Amino acid sequence: MGMDPGLRRLALGTLLAAYPGPTPPDWALDLVGAGLAGYTLFGTNVETPAQVAAATAALRAVRADVLVAIDEEGGDVTRLAHATGSPFPGNAALGAVGDVALTRRVYAAIGAELAALGITVDLAPTVDVNSVDENPVIGTRSFGADPLLVAAHTAAAIDGLQDTGVAACAKHFPGHGATVADSHLELPTVDVPLAVLRERDLPPFAAAVTAGTQAIMTAHIRVPVLTGERPATFSRAVLVDLLRRELGFTGTVITDALEMKGASVAAGGVGPAAVAALAAGADLLCVGAKVDAALVEHVVAEIVAALGDGRLARDRVEEAAGRTAELAAWTRTTDGPAPDHGDLGYAAARRAVLVEGIVAGLDRPLVVQVHATATMAEGRVPWGLGPHLTEAEEFRVVAGETDPAALRALAGDRPVVLVGRHLHRLPGGAELVEELAAVHPVTVVEMGWPGRWRPAGVRAFVATYGASHANGRAAAEVLGLIR
Structure with missing residues (x-):
């Protein structure tokens, strides 16, 4: 049956x-x-x-x-x-x-x-x-x-x-x-x-x-x-x-x-x-x-x-x-291409950026992206400053496996921009930032939820409130890395 x-x-x-x-x-x-x-x-x-x-x-x-x-x-x-x-x-x-x-x-x-x-x-x-x-x-x-x-x-x-x-x-x-x-x-x-x-x-x-x-x-x-x-x-x-x-x-x-x-x-x-x-x-x-x-x-x-x-x-x-x-x-659907929303999202992301400290004078810095795992909801979507950089070199690291002295050597006389998502939650993340900042000019770009954590010794703490393509471009603009 x-x-x-x-x-x-x-x-x-x-x-x-x-x-x-x-x-x-x-x-x-x-x-x-x-x-x-x-x-x-x-x-x-x-x-x-x-x-x-x-x-x-x-x-x-x-x-x-x-x-x-x-x-x-x-x-x-x-x-x-x-x-x-x-x-x-x-x-x-x-x-x-x-x-x-x-x-x-x-x-x-x-x-x-x-x-x-x-x-x-x-x-x-x-x-x-x-x-x-x-x-x-x-x-x-x-x-x-x-x-x-x-x-x-x-x-x-x-x-x-x-x-x-x-x-x-x-x-x-x-x-x-x-x-x-x-x-x-x-x-x-x-x-x-x-x-x-x-x-x-x-x-x-x-x-x-x-x-x-x-x-x-x-x-x-x-x-x-x-x-x-x-x-x-x-x-x-x-x-x-x-x-x-x-x-x-x-x-x-x-x-x-x-x-x-x-x-x-x-x-x-x-x-x-x-x-x-x-x-x-x-x-x-x-x-x-x-x-x-x-x-x-x-x-x-x-x-x-x-x-x-x-x-x-x-x-x-x-x-x-x-x-x-x-x-x-x-519900209803429309036919034809979506109307062009221009730069709406990018302009909105730019308005959200929080800057604490001084971001001027970052000439050709070493940009270091600190690896973070994604949640199931997010999936594997590219993020960070990499896609937007015209004036800087980007380098990717895992916080717990990175020696601050090695990063400093790699940077030479260039300032370092450390980019992360919930940096302080990553094993070794907070230590990496603060040990490097104690001896080298460091700017932190936090692309996760900016909680109460603020790293000691950094030149600037920049929060984007997200890691979308628009948020990444907004951070790169604020840091003067997009001409």
């Missing part, structure tokens, strides 16, 4: 899958015809604008209302510009500038680019309040540490994006900003009373709801007061009581990727995670990045089995599929 085709179609209507490579394979097109809600595009799906437009057109040719989503936050998390780095600064830089009209313009430019490529949902903005300096997964993806500032920029970002017909998805509910663990790898815990969440983490989500965000993404974090031992993605107290009833959200609840360890380990696999998320009140399930037809069928079979044995009520899954269809009906 085969699966009931009506139930299979219903289950597929709640799934956001992924496919490998630049062109949707036949199985991916077949699933759209069978009712799959849509796909998320990742860096592996992006080569050129024309190629992306052709891929989304192929998906839409099968079913006009297929959802095509992407993580295009600008700044450090970019898929469209994964090969070069984003031409836009990310949220931390926009928050540092503090001009909500600028934030709106930047997000409208991102939206126009997505709409022209046939992408209908942007899994952005990140509206988490970065209340912990050492947060390993949010950091520069956040507008800042002040809930009211983050709320104001959240509303502006959503306005800008959704004006272009691209749905916004505010993330990660109920707030990933206070975590010191990465939910791609484990299940982080935010153990605070509800009053703290309401004051610190929820204002930006309330602002997102008021601004009319079409979607909100769940966080794979534990908030014991609400979720007990399980992540928010599986919590009715979070997704129904707090988000729907208290904040009044009527749009689509999208899960963060179910393959992330924060969800899959907690549930015992991606299939059970899908059932748990639907039961809790999620509408559209992001399966993950590494997806094939077999995984989609496995998840569908698990949802259909749960409908059969009473773990899932049919009206809950119909509600989820209905909200997902409403999201698709709201």
Whole structure:
């Protein structure tokens, strides 16, 4: 006895899958015809604008209302510009500038680019309040540490994006900003009373709801007061009581990727995670990045089995599929090339640069980029000053394996510019900077979240609030390294 085709179609209507490579394979097109809600595009799906437009057109040719989503936050998390780095600064830089009209313009430019490529949902903005300096997964993806500032920029970002017909998805509910663990790898815990969440983490989500965000993404974090031992993605107290009833959200609840360890380990696999998320009140399930037809069928079979044995009520899954269809009906795509946004992103990044100390007179310095690992959200995107340098030599090092005396010898009579992301978090990073600065002119360019750490003895400390292509160019300009 085969699966009931009506139930299979219903289950597929709640799934956001992924496919490998630049062109949707036949199985991916077949699933759209069978009712799959849509796909998320990742860096592996992006080569050129024309190629992306052709891929989304192929998906839409099968079913006009297929959802095509992407993580295009600008700044450090970019898929469209994964090969070069984003031409836009990310949220931390926009928050540092503090001009909500600028934030709106930047997000409208991102939206126009997505709409022209046939992408209908942007899994952005990140509206988490970065209340912990050492947060390993949010950091520069956040507008800042002040809930009211983050709320104001959240509303502006959503306005800008959704004006272009691209749905916004505010993330990660109920707030990933206070975590010191990465939910791609484990299940982080935010153990605070509800009053703290309401004051610190929820204002930006309330602002997102008021601004009319079409979607909100769940966080794979534990908030014991609400979720007990399980992540928010599986919590009715979070997704129904707090988000729907208290904040009044009527749009689509999208899960963060179910393959992330924060969800899959907690549930015992991606299939059970899908059932748990639907039961809790999620509408559209992001399966993950590494997806094939077999995984989609496995998840569908698990949802259909749960409908059969009473773990899932049919009206809950119909509600989820209905909200997902409403999201698709709201979006619109444009034909033709994206309008040219000129130097908007570069000018914005330049306004964000913080300079403490003296940056004049850096004639042909030795630029040293200190290696940093990337998070799963960021992926391997080029960063630093290298692509922008016309007047300096760049050298790459690993902090813990580098002798300050050797660097000094290499520099000779040239000043040194040390470029890093969270330099003080790298093993040996702070020591390398301060030992060199004690005997040599050093300027530090911090391209991560600038916390409280300031190295002793440096001529200048320059913070860019991000490591996008635009942030790198802004730093090179401020240092006088671009003529």
